[in-house]
Amino acid sequence: MAKVALISNVFHYYYAALALERSGALGRYITGPSACEAESWMAGLPIGRRIWSERRLAGLRRDAVRRLWLPEIVQKGTTRLGYSETANKICGTLFAGRAARMMGECDTLHFVQSVGWEAAREAKKRGMKVVCDMREEHPDYQTEILTEEAEHLGIEVSIPGSTFRERILEEIALADHIFCPTGYAGRTFVSRGIDAHKLVVCPYGVDLGQFVPRRVARSGEPFVVLFLGQLCMRKGLHYLLDAYRKARLPNARLILAGPVDPQFRPVLERYRGLFEETGSIPRTRVAELYAGADVFVIPSLADAYGLVVSEAMSAGLPVIMSENTGMADFVRDGREAFVVPIRDSEAIAERLTFLYDNRDAGERMAMAGVSAVRRLDWENYQNIFANFHVSKS
Numbered sequence: 001m002a003k004v005a006l007i008s009n010v011f012h013y014y015y016a017a018l019a020l021e022r023s024g025a026l027g028r029y030i031t032g033p034s035a036c037e038a039e040s041w042m043a044g045l046p047i048g049r050r051i052w053s054e055r056r057l058a059g060l061r062r063d064a065v066r067r068l069w070l071p072e073i074v075q076k077g078t079t080r081l082g083y084s085e086t087a088n089k090i091c092g093t094l095f096a097g098r099a100a101r102m103m104g105e106c107d108t109l110h111f112v113q114s115v116g117w118e119a120a121r122e123a124k125k126r127g128m129k130v131v132c133d134m135r136e137e138h139p140d141y142q143t144e145i146l147t148e149e150a151e152h153l154g155i156e157v158s159i160p161g162s163t164f165r166e167r168i169l170e171e172i173a174l175a176d177h178i179f180c181p182t183g184y185a186g187r188t189f190v191s192r193g194i195d196a197h198k199l200v201v202c203p204y205g206v207d208l209g210q211f212v213p214r215r216v217a218r219s220g221e222p223f224v225v226l227f228l229g230q231l232c233m234r235k236g237l238h239y240l241l242d243a244y245r246k247a248r249l250p251n252a253r254l255i256l257a258g259p260v261d262p263q264f265r266p267v268l269e270r271y272r273g274l275f276e277e278t279g280s281i282p283r284t285r286v287a288e289l290y291a292g293a294d295v296f297v298i299p300s301l302a303d304a305y306g307l308v309v310s311e312a313m314s315a316g317l318p319v320i321m322s323e324n325t326g327m328a329d330f331v332r333d334g335r336e337a338f339v340v341p342i343r344d345s346e347a348i349a350e351r352l353t354f355l356y357d358n359r360d361a362g363e364r365m366a367m368a369g370v371s372a373v374r375r376l377d378w379e380n381y382q383n384i385f386a387n388f389h390v391s392k393s
Contacts (some may be wrong), residue, residue: 003027004389005103006056007111007119009071009095010135010224011055013203016110018059019382025389027106030066030099031057038062044141054283066102067215088114089163096167097365098225108389110179117167118176129392131200132175136304139165141188142234145324149233153253157233157263159390177388182326185304202385203330205312205378212371214291223252223356226293226317227378228281228308231268236322236342242300243272243348257281257289290315295355295362300325301342310376313369320351336365336372 004020005028006013013031020026034055035042042048057065075091087091092114092367100118103109109123110131120130136142143159150157172178179200180186186199225244229235237256244254254275260268268277281289288295294314297320309327312319319337321328333339340347355362 001025002107002388002392004104004105004108004110005119006030007099007103007109007116007236008133009068009091009115013112013133014055014060015378015382017057017064017384019119020389021064022382023386023390025386026060028059028066028104029060029064030068030102032067032072032095034065034067035068036060036065038251041185064389066346068095068098071098074122076139081322092164092167103360105338111171112388113168113171114164117174120171124174127361130175130179131177131179131181134189134304135174135181137302138172138192138194138348139315140192144304146234147303153214153233153238154269155233155266156261169286177392181225181305182329184324184326184329192372198254200384200388203326203376204307204310204379204384205376205381206307206314206373208314208374208377211287211290211311211314213314213366223249224293224295225252225254226296226297226312226351227255228257228286228289228296229298229314230258230261231277232264233267234300234302236301237264238267238271239299239343239345240269240297240348241274242345243297243352245271245274246345246349247352247356249352252356254295257362264387286311287315293317294359295320295352297348297352298322298325299340299342301347309337311375312372313366316366316370318347318355318365319369320355330376331372332367336369338365341348347386 001024004025006017007030009032017026017029033051035052036057042052071091071094076088076380094116096118100122103119108129109119110135111119113135123130146159177200178198179202181204183201186201189199190196190209227240231237256275259280269311290312294315298306299322300311301324303325305326309319309321311324320336321339322342323339328339331337338351
């Protein structure tokens with residue numbers, strides 16, 4: 001069987017590696033800091049405890065795994081100095097260069113955007129099939145919509161990935177196939193001239209055991225509106241803030257959980273006193289955060305998938321999301337979730353008011369959402385991923 005070299009510095013691609021391993025197609029998996037099954041000693045070290053609990057490579061052959069530690073260490077250090085975009089570029093460059101020399105003798109290269117251009121060049125020389133896994137919209141689409149929004153808000157914003165945009169465009173050009181997490185993301189590539197036949201939609205999964213619906217409905221407590229993610233312009237957060245102010249819900253709270261993009265801080269300050277800001281939330285507390293909310297809102301301007309949406313739905317929350325949140329592809333508006341146009345605070349305010357006044361309807365939507373998201377577990381993701389590579393071998 002043809003073998004696949006998988007290159008990713010994003011841990012949830014472990015599920016892709018596991019799918020390839022189970023199908024017999026895994027040749028090499030090049031990833032970041034993680035723990036192999038025989039390394040239980042990590043659990044006894046303060047620095048290794050989190051890696052052992054959150055990044056364990058269960059079910060993978062040790063000889064198929066190559067781990068790169070330095071890029072992430074450098075990235076975290078540079079980010080703490082306040083240079084997040086520079087950190088991402090340095091990390092990607094270090095990861096890409098080393099990974100290209102580690103992919104071994106394989107027939108197909110499958111890599112995640114921004115860390116695969118060097119390996120893709122080498123793969124083309126060898127006559128290998130090249131697959132680029134895009135976690136975001138087409139770079140030109142994202143640049144266009146975010147530049148327009150920044151001008152509207154009157155702020156300076158650095159477009160994520162702009163410093164290595166040319167590398168990503170090269171990766172797209174070198175790819176024989178492009179994986180996208182949703183049809184929405186795929187459509188942004190078609191709109192930029194990419195052949196639709198090159199696209200493969202492979203939605204991410206959710207851990208259905210970690211995020212479960214609460215058994216007792218919340219009552220007699222403030223109505224909690226929750227946003228979880230980076231507090232930034234790309235997430236359309238200012239439209240939620242404007243909507244919440246318009247809705248004027250009595251005995252309600254708006255909780256914004258996640259790190260703040262410093263460039264977005266001036267916009268947040270315009271709404272000071274309207275919301276509660278928690279800062280970054282450890283993964284161990286995310287389920288607790290969902291359990292304490294009544295509705296989850298994510299009005300993104302450009303969000304290729306929206307993993308937090310599938311988590312919130314799995315946790316039994318009704319969700320309001322924008323049409324530019326990829327998860328909107330998998331729900332029926334008004335049934336499993338509310339889908340609103342981008343940049344429409346009036347529509348968000350109307351849905352918030354409806355859920356506030358109709359708690360039973362919100363519970364029914366939440367349960368319908370749970371049923372919908374159960375079809376999007378990691379097993380579904382692995383089946384699509386493995387079937388593609390096995391059928392193309």
